[in-house]
Amino acid sequence: MLTKAILFDLDGTLLDRSSSLEAFLPNQYERFHSILKTTNYKQFRERFLHLDQNGYVWKDQVYQQMEGEFKLPLNSWIPLISDYVKGFAQDCVAFPDTHRLLQSLTKQEYKLGLITNGVGDFQRQNIKHLQLDNFFDTVHISEIEGMKKPDPRLFQRALQNLGVTAEESIFVGDHEEKDIKGAQSIGMKTVRIDHSNTILESLADEVVYSCNQLQQLFVR
Missing domain, CATH: 3.40.50.1000 (HAD superfamily/HAD-like)
Incomplete structure (x- = not known):
């Protein structure tokens, strides 16, 4: 037919999505370096990609998990997820x-x-x-x-x-x-x-x- x-x-x-994240993540780390200073970019990137599970885990869970693991300031995940929602599109390819x-x-x-x-x-x-x-x-x-x-x-x-x-x-x-x-x-x-x-x-x-x-x- x-x-x-x-x-x-x-x-x-x-x-x-992989190339898009490789563009987005360093930009986010730079924007939020003041609250991410307990970890370096390599650790931040690797942990995000692992927790993200190729996009099948929504980012509120990812950032909340990272907040605890990296001992970030309380509720740091909120501006991070907001930045992801608003900023990812600017870097997607x-x-x-x-x-x-x-x-x-x-x-x-x-x-x-x-x-x-x-x-x-x-x-x-x-x-x-x-x-x-x-x-x-x-x-x-x-x-x-x-x-x-x-x-x-x-x-x-x-x-x-x-x-x-x-x-x-x-x-x-x-x-x-x-x-x-x-x-x-x-x-x-x-x-x-x-x-x-x-x-x-x-x-x-x-x-x-x-x-x-x-x-x-x-x-x-």
Whole structure:
């Protein structure tokens, strides 16, 4: 069946979270050096990345844990989380060729959707800063929708908004459980993107390793 719509995950698929954090964390450490002086930047960075668990632990928990471990002033986590919410978007970056990929798909008249887990305002800021908002016909953020991937209802809602069926659609993501299995549960075809080139196996219909490879996959 002809593919009419392509839907994407955000973090780890279009947004390069690792590079974004490597830009954000030194800036935050510099801004808050007066309260972070009990630790050096290397310790701060390493502990943040460990506690963050690739973004699957929300930052209030991360900063509260770091406050205790580094013996920071009481309630230091509050300005740190506020700075993260407001400042991360300024340092976030997309993977190479992301815009070229989306421009190509738009020119080929695919309908495009975005489904991402996360906090509404935070993810909206990231999408806007990356200048991705104008590419998508529908955007679904888990906090706003009241459900998160891999809940099949979230994928179904996006397809309904696009006016397409699961059989006419493909989902692209980096996470096996939340993206690939979630989309497959309603009958969508899937592509897993592995920017780190570390995947050994996947249930996805296709595996690609860059946005450039992904673009070639969807040439009509």
